[in-house]
Amino acid sequence: MKINDKTKKALTGLEWAILQSPDRFIDPDEFTTEDFSNATGSTNNSARSKLSRMVELKKLSVRKVNQSGKLVNAYKKA
């Protein structure tokens, strides 16, 4: 059974929308939890909790970016 024309149209439209959606990569002034943990010598858990505290205090801002096929938090000075 063939797929119907509505499905074909929906597929083409979605492929276009995927290509239009912006890629979100890390900027030079941003860093990840892993960067912070490597720089400070703290464990990943401790780095995560320190960073989230600084986000709560509005010292840092955070957004999700793509890194090695995963979505990770990217932080920068607020």
Add this chain to the structure above:
Amino acid sequence: MAFKRFLYCADSHGNLIHDESRSKLLKFANDFKPHYRIHGGDLWDFSPLRGGASPEDKAGGISEDYNAGIKFLDEYKPNYLTLGNHDDRIWQIAKDNHNGVLREHCVDLVKATEIEFRRRKINWIPYVIGKSLKLPEGGPKFIHGFRSSIVSPAKLHHSDWGSCIHGHVHKPDTYVATHADGGMSMSSGCIGDIEKMSYANRFPSKMGWRQGFIYGMINDKTGAWHAWHVIKEGGDWISPMGIL
């Protein structure tokens, strides 16, 4: 008293399907003549829609993946389908995504896909905790699977869903309950090509993955059931009936 036969496969992953597994399954279905055919989800891979999709993933498009999933539906002809976490990506984005353009196009594909299921008379359920499929005679619940640990996945799913047959973990496993009421759960190997699923190349759990599927029988009066794995080990397809 009579028994009804059922066949369960899962995780075919669109254009990442393993051709040999597909052929073995379809040949098996032809010989076994199941009354019920169940697809346990991840009919598609939809890798361009995952959170961390790379530009290469996105450039690959989804038509090839989608068409391969529909082609497999038409060959396997399932009566029942439980959506998996990969399939669910378009339903999730259609429901809630910050990118309005992407969301609207997913809404269109969701509507079109639900029509495709209806045209094929497939009884399907969304990927939602608490939703499961049952055959008219009773027997196990059929779900895609929600837990990703491959340490005793069947036992883990049994503890939440009771007797069930699920996919998701790509690892054949069986758990027989020890309490007086009995019960059993099984997780199935996959129909998708393990080698092609490179996103998991750094997960130790991948070592437990196998190509495979499950077949079984259910008593049409009591709902009592038995099921068995068919698994590819090395170059051989092993089932309780012997080498396929």
